[in-house]
Amino acid sequence: MRYLSVILPLVLIGAVAVFSWLVTWLGALVIASPIKPPDRAHWTERARSAFPLWSFTAFTPVVLGFLFIVMVPVVLQIDDAPQASWVAGTTALAAFIMSMLASTGTEARVRGREVSLLDTVKGWLITVLLFLPSLAVFGAMIPFLPSRLNWHAAIVMAVAVLVILILRYGGDLFVLRTFGLLREPPAALREMVARLAADAGVQCRCYVVEWKSANAVAFTSTNVVAFSTSMLEIMDEKELAAVASHEIAHLCEPRRAQLARFFGSFLFLPVFAAGPIIGTFGFGGFVIGLAFTALGYSGLQRVARAMEVRADAAGHASEVDEGCYARALEKLYAYNLVPAVLRQKRMTHPHLYDRLLAAGVTPAYPRPAPPPNWPTLVADFIVAMSAFMFISFLGAVIHLLAGI
Numbered sequence: 001m002r003y004l005s006v007i008l009p010l011v012l013i014g015a016v017a018v019f020s021w022l023v024t025w026l027g028a029l030v031i032a033s034p035i036k037p038p039d040r041a042h043w044t045e046r047a048r049s050a051f052p053l054w055s056f057t058a059f060t061p062v063v064l065g066f067l068f069i070v071m072v073p074v075v076l077q078i079d080d081a082p083q084a085s086w087v088a089g090t091t092a093l094a095a096f097i098m099s100m101l102a103s104t105g106t107e108a109r110v111r112g113r114e115v116s117l118l119d120t121v122k123g124w125l126i127t128v129l130l131f132l133p134s135l136a137v138f139g140a141m142i143p144f145l146p147s148r149l150n151w152h153a154a155i156v157m158a159v160a161v162l163v164i165l166i167l168r169y170g171g172d173l174f175v176l177r178t179f180g181l182l183r184e185p186p187a188a189l190r191e192m193v194a195r196l197a198a199d200a201g202v203q204c205r206c207y208v209v210e211w212k213s214a215n216a217v218a219f220t221s222t223n224v225v226a227f228s229t230s231m232l233e234i235m236d237e238k239e240l241a242a243v244a245s246h247e248i249a250h251l252c253e254p255r256r257a258q259l260a261r262f263f264g265s266f267l268f269l270p271v272f273a274a275g276p277i278i279g280t281f282g283f284g285g286f287v288i289g290l291a292f293t294a295l296g297y298s299g300l301q302r303v304a305r306a307m308e309v310r311a312d313a314a315g316h317a318s319e320v321d322e323g324c325y326a327r328a329l330e331k332l333y334a335y336n337l338v339p340a341v342l343r344q345k346r347m348t349h350p351h352l353y354d355r356l357l358a359a360g361v362t363p364a365y366p367r368p369a370p371p372p373n374w375p376t377l378v379a380d381f382i383v384a385m386s387a388f389m390f391i392s393f394l395g396a397v398i399h400l401l402a403g404i
């Protein structure tokens with residue numbers, strides 16, 4: 001407790017912020033240097049070359065945030081003091097934000113278009129809200145958990161579950177709107193979505209998200225579909241309609257898929273509550289919890305993938321022009337520079353190349369080789385190890401100072 005004056009936490013947060021910026025900037029520089037495909041190369045080749053940097057900038061803020069939120073209470077050796085929770089949370093947030101900011105310039109260089117600091121911040125806020133809300137909330141919960149399962153732990157977990165539920169049932173849209181990232185759609189888009197939804201037999205609202213990434217999203221709990229501003233810029237009306245049909249198909253999924261998605265939001269609780277679970281049941285208890293999560297996750301992935309294939313079939317079936325759904329998909333991947341084939345076998349979305357074939361279009365180019373995963377894995381391993389050494393060093397200095 002005596003180490004937690006006002007100065008030491010500030011020094012800790014500042015040092016971690018500078019470290020996180022530097023390590024991400026350096027990592028991105030090293031990982032980006034060997035890749036420079038000619039500008040006239042086919043987009044699949046450019047996407048393949050950009051992938052290591054793209055995944056490094058996506059993973060590193062999360063890796064650093066998670067590492068510091070777990071390590072700071074250990075280093076400070078005051079895991080039950082309430083201030084430690086705030087110091088750990090703020091340090092992890094500082095690491096996340098600085099790492100995210102460090103990747104802005106390099107990302108813009110590889111994608112070949114302007115990505116401002118504000119765009120990066122907006123992009124991360126949207127990504128966390130739309131795709132990682134549970135992980136973010138459970139991650140933020142870690143420093144507030146005690147070392148054993150008791151009433152205190154139950155209340156912290158219940159609050160986290162409640163926040164996730166609120167986000168799921170409209171809170172996500174509320175946050176987007178509050179930050180000025182959610183807009184009403186143009187009248188033509190609203191009418192088109194309403195017509196397609198009526199054909200599918202669902203009620204559905206439509207919005208536009210201020211987002212540099214080309215994407216469309218279905219909010220399955222609130223019957224909303226949203227399109228990013230970039231998506232509206234690159235697609236014609238027919239392509240938009242085909243993508244809208246894909247998203248609307250997500251709103252009329254069978255009940256078992258809806259249930260799987262609902263319970264899937266809480267699947268990772270045993271992982272994030274590792275501290276109190278190990279403190280109460282030992283490491284064996286944690287392994288059992290982990291096994292449940294892994295089992296549930298593999299089931300959820302299977303359902304989610306089946307739902308993507310089903311939604312792709314709906315997009316293809318709705319085509320006004322033959323091949324316009326496939327055209328829309330390819331535009332989306334090319335704009336975002338997402339490789340047409342990835343190394344992972346069982347992802348939620350099938351590879352673009354297979355989605356095009358399923359939509360009845362054989363690409364004019366041969367199936368591209370997947371990009372390598374090892375550069376990102378090696379780089380993030382080095383980042384995690386150096387972060388570990390850095391925080392241990394800081395801990396030693398703090399203890400030394402406290403001893404004087």
Ligand SMILES: [Zn+2]
Nearest residue numbers: 246250308311
């Ligand atoms: Zn989908």
